[in-house]
Amino acid sequence: MPAYYFWGDDDFALQKAVQTLRQRTLNEAWASFNYDVVPAEAANGPSQALNQAMTPPFGEGQRLVWLMNTNLGQRCPDPVLAEFERTLPQLPDTSVLLLTSTAKPDGRAKFTKFFKTWGEVREFATIPPWKTDQIHQQVAAVAKERGMNLESGTLDLLTEAVGNDTRQLHLELEKLALYWGANPQPIPPAVAAELVTVSTQTSLKLAQVLKQGDTPTALGLVNDLLDRNEPALRIVATLVSQFRLWLWLKALVGVASDAEVAAAAEIANPKRIYFLKQEVRSLSLTQLQRSLPLLLELESDLKQGRDERATLHTKVIELCRLFRPGSA
Incomplete structure (x- = not known):
């Protein structure tokens, strides 16, 4: 297929896929003649990329044209759409056109629907750490x-x-x-x-420590995460998802079947329910219900521009106090 749209925020995986496509497409001896990279800020970038893609390769191998960091998947002017509709069906087998973007293309947009007809869309989004x-x-x-x-x-x-x-x-x-x-x-x-280097102090580990009420360890994990430039809001998003999952489990265990619990909690493998039940056995429904407002307050404070480290420390202490043994 001569046209590709790679998108996602997992930059390493995306760039690796680009490199694989480059190796598969180009003859290295002629790569300097047949490899065209069109940056997003280039004037008339889409038109320039399409024109280059229609140009026969020089020497051996194919031609690869890469339109970087495009926003056509979100917003495509009608003249540009018309140009793609006219050109993509005519792309020669000797050329490969690649578009990349960090943002997901809008599935309802005319451009996306058309591109899927004549090209391939691949996702390279970072998997949420709780999945x-x-x-x-x-x-x-x-x-x-x-x-x-x-x-x-x-x-x-x-x-x-x-x-x-x-x-x-x-x-x-x-x-x-x-x-x-x-x-x-x-x-x-x-x-x-x-x-193997265990270099990740993950937000999931932080969630496990919070539910044990271990304040010193939790504060240390927060510092490690921030020192590794983990975004504070991403830490909070993981914590919210994990505590919401535990709340679902605590509320539904004994009321619904494992398959029903898995469906409600969006767990792909129902066999995980057994192990997740063990994680919430020592927790009370009240503790989990009270944890989510604290986490939402934390998210709100961070979005208002409060100091990340101090704000996380404060809420971590409150959460550990909530889950300290004997406080149920």
Whole structure:
């Protein structure tokens, strides 16, 4: 397919896909002649990209034209849309047109509907850290793509260690591949534990510590997250999602079946319900109900421009006090 639209905020995964497309499309000996990058700020960028894509490649290989950071998926003027409608069906097999954007294209827009007819749209959005099932699937998929055989425990360890950081995932898998070499046996967790850097102090870990009422550890995790430039609002979004999930579980356990609980809480694998039940066993419904207003206050304070570290510290102390043993 000669036209692609890559979008998403996972910059590493997107750039890796661009590099793969480049390697597949271009003959390196002729790449300087056949590789055109059109920046978003270029005058008449879409027209320039389409004109270049219609130009036959020089020498061997194909031509790759990359329109970077475009907003056509959100807003496309009628003249530009008409130009795409006229040009895309005529793109020669010797050319590949690539559009990239951090924002999701509007599925209702005429441009998006038309592009899907003549091209391929691929998503490279960062998986939310609380969607551990999807992160686990991503770890397994990347390992398979690299031809690596991992034991299930190793997959679990990597999921915990790298979270949704695809750059870190590739680095850790490369490290494991170099160490394991041509050994056909699956890589065991013991080997991975020795080599994999657990560099993520995740917001999910913070949620677990909060529900234990462990104030010193929670404050330390907040500092670690902020020192790693984790956005404060992203930390809060993870906490809200996790505590809302626990509230759903506490409210529905004993009232609905595991399948019904999974559907209500948007959990893809109902088998996880058993383990999640253990996480909320020591918590009261009242504690979880009172936690969400505190988290929403935290989100509101941050959006009003309050100091991130001080505001997070204050609310973390309040949440730990709420979940301290004996305070139910």
